[in-house]
Amino acid sequence: MTTAVSPHPTPPHAGRMIRLRMRLHDLLMDRAVLTPAKTWLDYGLIAVVLINVISVVWVTEESIPWEHEELLLALDWVTTLIITLEYLLRLWVCVDDPPLMRIVRWKARLKYATTPMGLVDLVAILPSYIGLLTSMDARVLLILRLLRLLKMARYSPGISSVLAAIEAERRALVASLLIIVLALVLVAGIMHLIEGPVQPQNFGSIPKAMWWAIITLTTTGYGDVVPVTLLGRIFAGMTTLLGIIVCAVPAGIIASSFMTEIRKRDFVVSCRLVAKVPFFHRLDAVQLADIAATLQAQVLPAKHLIFHHGDPIHRVYFLIEGEVLISLRDGTRLTFGPGDFFGERALLFDEPHGSDVMTVSECRVLYLDRDPFLSMLRQHVPLRQAIVEMAERRYGKRPQVPGFPL
Template structure:
């Protein structure tokens, strides 16, 4: 695809060019401007500040409105380049984009400034819309984007919990109205008045401004307080479970990307990569750490994602780096014990495949076993060649391996 100016602007604004200087410049500038606007809204309310620095506050507001208007216009102009959504139509595509939540926020934070020149607008309303600019920062915060994804995914569960909470408040308020209306008509004279007590008690806040005084009212109040702990904890539990799933999805995507970079898996289809990723466990090891030792029980196959390891064989040693693997000989030859010690030379990241999962995988994908065996034989041949050459030159195998590693670097 030819990179046009419109496509380039879309990729910069949409965060698809995160390694470019312009992306980071625009990103940081907009984030700083949003935070500066929020701080200005708060500082402007200090006594005397609005009168003393009113012109500077207006200049900041005018500059921000112009910048955010230009940003909105560029997003609206370039949105037709978005291949992830159906915005390709020059009119209807832009209209669909303009009705998305983030685009509506972008519009809401600039329109009041220009409307204030046409019709008188209460200063408090203007401040409210200026505070909405804080919502724009969701574009630049992965954590807030994850929060939005969780709310969208768990919307039905959250709605169900809110309905349950509403029903609990109504029932508690109605019962307390019946129990306390004669003793405290000024506080529990109606169900709506009693609902303040119901909300405060069920949320376990307990301000103490409205409390039952009858025996039955106090007994029921204690029961409602205990029940409130469980009822109002539901949304928290739903959001926590949603965040756990969202993090799991992110970790899974990262693992799939790592698996695709391992040469032994690079030829596989995306569906197969996803199946393999579900079997692999990420592992971190510091430098000079013995991952496996000679004579230990064979438990797993290790794929190197990052870092270097040293394989200490009975006849010498060899270094392995990203994209390579170790532990395969014990599995391919059916050995119960390790025949080598593998230690990390640097901080390393591994993807670990346990023995049962390895056997299940190669049973389903025989070509994968052949590929692993072929790469293992090739590596063993290189080690033997290094040993023979080292013996002829009077070098040790370790010296030859070290010289080979230096020459590759």
């Protein structure tokens, strides 16, 4: 029997470095799990990018005193070094990314470096070092340095969703672009025939008429070039209406795809939250997906009263993060943490809440109203069995609520 050899042979003394690399990978590369440290790191890197871009933009102002210019240049280099360190660390830890773990390390790092975000990271730091080592035009390097704003896509789910939407609909967008180009050529050609004899300086050729076609189809209308004949003005009005239709096509494609990406992201987040609840561990992936589509996520601030003793039946809560304090009528106090759930007694036994529940710290919860809760139990037998077992264990009796599927 043969034993598979790892492409990443690890000497025994390298254990500490591997643990450090894995921790840094979780901080820098793993977007599946959010922790306070990762959140603060993202905020810090966003601040670094913004400070860098602001310093690059502001240093072009000629009225800045020399002392302030020196400060801005220093800020530029400090933030550039931080961005460089981040890029090098990402190259180091990318070998622990699941898609790259089975590849030889240098190939894995090369593959990561050529990904879209890897190239964005590289472009973010290269202009500063090219300007330091060569005499390349500073204005060109300035524009390249402003491309560091693209790094914001890594830290902003919204920007990532927009880019994913464009990627998903790239074929439809290319088709709409071809339609726009076709419309521009036809409009410019027709206007050349109509206005060319009257205004040869503006419409004497199709390339000259193209400028008017662009600003009219896009409904910009600078007014520097306008038709003077009656037929030309009529055609200009028709062109403006055509421009509204043509330009709306790619906008509609991106908007529709963006909403789809948002729904996908929210669904994935809900699935991950549901998977954290031990109560749902009996369910398979399909059942988890069904429940994730039903549950609602909510973030509650610290010291927030969720419900009071005697409140009517409302919903059941599953605690994902944080702590809540449950005060019973007999004075007993219980503290629930991640993985616990509460509020189910009122639903299962058709009675008002018998305790006060308040958040101790900021909490992330999933909640489910009564009717969807009972419907979910009807559909998922393992979950229903777990509920019955829990009720008998906690309260010594089976659920007694109309509509509960025993």
